[in-house]
Amino acid sequence: MAGKSFASRTYRDEGVILRTHKLGEADRILVLLTRGHGQVRAVAKGVRRTSSKFGARLEPFMVADLQLSSGRNLDIVTQATTLGAYGHGIVSDYARYTAAAAIAETAERLTDVDGESANAHYHLVIGALAALNRGAHAPELILDSYLLRALATAGWAPSFTVCARCGAPGPHTAFSAALGGAVCSACRPPGSASPSPDTMVLLAALLSGDWPTADAAGQQARRESAGLVGGYLQWHLERVVKSLQHVERV
Template identity: 75%
Template sequence: MSGSSSFAARTYRDDAVVLRTHKLGEADRIITLLTREHGQVRAVAKGVRRTSSKFGGRLEPFMVADLQLISGRTLDIISQAVSKGSYGQQIAAHYDRYTVATAMAETAERLTDSDQESAGAQYRLLIGAFSALARGEHAAELILDSYLLRALSTAGWAPSFTDCARCGNPGPHSAFSAALGGAVCHDCRPPGSPSPAAQTMVLLAALLTGDWPVADASDPANRREAAGLVASYVQWHLERVVRSFRLVERL
């Protein structure tokens, strides 16, 4: 009886999105999950690589599922999975969406690796981004850059694209510093800081706030410049390279 109550105490349910998978042994996989209530979780899906697996395609990257898990010493175990959001197939059918989703998932994994406090908000943000990406609501690269800016903001690194990020001097300003937090005035500008076009800064502000009419109408040149600034901002704060960025196609 005590064994069964101990087992029940170790069992929990949560909604989760699959960030990454890799093989374990001959038939299993380790699944990296971002959950609604328990933050980032690494769990084993036993027998998932067999054609007869009860999990089917519910534990593939970018899929959302209601899971039952059993807490383990190093890895949890997935015992049940019910599909809630089948974004994977729609995303994987388009190369640009797939590479963007991979970059999002890698960023989410980095951000929630040690930060459990914002994990619930990061979960909701990522689900919204995957949903928009699967439906093709906007250009894939714009959804990516909007997601990245919001994810960094949720983690506590909200950028400024109008007032000076260092001294608060009202903008707009013509220089950008990832290290200082975005737009910087002439007095605060570090040597060698880039000077983006004014419309690029407008686009960045639109992506951060979700002003999609402005973002959708933006020029490809401004999108490319904004993407470079977003990437530098993300990698500065994560203190590591997001490897998936190099796969993302830009116009």
């Protein structure tokens, strides 16, 4: 992963805005996930003024070509050109917005501790936000697919077709977040979930990007898979992703 050079005080990169919060009367602090520099925290000066030239380009879920100036604690955004105006199509729809918020929160958590794979995470986030913006699939399916792929990118790929512990071929009827996914009857620990076969098929489809199968899944399988994905995410992050509680489920 590229690093910032403090010898040359400016650098350029593509970035998606994960989160913002106010600073002073007119500035805004941005949490960015960039293509080449990982997670970056930067100040956008004056963007809350109505006269700002690029305030609207630096809202959550927007993707921009950025020029930044390196700082000791926070970098400074000096230029921004829109590459993906996903924010407008997402914030106008509650289901898309809550899914995007959960994606952004998860990406921030994962890239804060796993900077080496930030480039791969960047492309996952961009793909998920673009799909949400155009309504390619149900928002909750896009979210769960992103979560599974992001966890896999971070080194926690779940198994849904073979036993996560012994490798015995499936299908299997038990799921253990602690062991890494589907488990056979011999490896199944006490308290394991017992998802339906349709749920296991859906989970495998979401991880692999088999959208015809995922789109055809019924409501029960979608609800059950969402619970398993959320539990798997929480197990590995060792904390709750607060945005998930606001996501609309079928």
